Amino acid sequence: MIGAQQLDALDPQTRQAMLSLMAELAARDAQLRQRDHEIAFKQALIDKLTHEMAVLKRLKFAATSERFASTCRPSRRACWKRRWTRT
Secondary structure, three states, rough: OOOOHHHOOOOOOHHHHHHHHHHHHHHHHHHHHHHHHHHHHHHHHHHHHHHHHHHHHHHHHHHHHHHHHOOOOOOHHHHHHHHHOOO
16 A cells, blocks of 8 residues: 555645545445455355255155155065056
């Protein structure tokens, strides 16, 4: 960064231009920090929803696999016959 002494050494027009550029740069930095914060929040939400979907799918498919397991007790061959003749 340019120090105060270096700015004082410049002519007034150049100093004003440098100050306005530095202010613009600071504003852009603030916008980038805000966007980074929003991106982090949205990614955390996506991760949370992905985890929730995985848990719900696990519960759903666990129930169906348990149902298949209970109907497939007599023998595997009979189970496969029943499973393929239902459709």
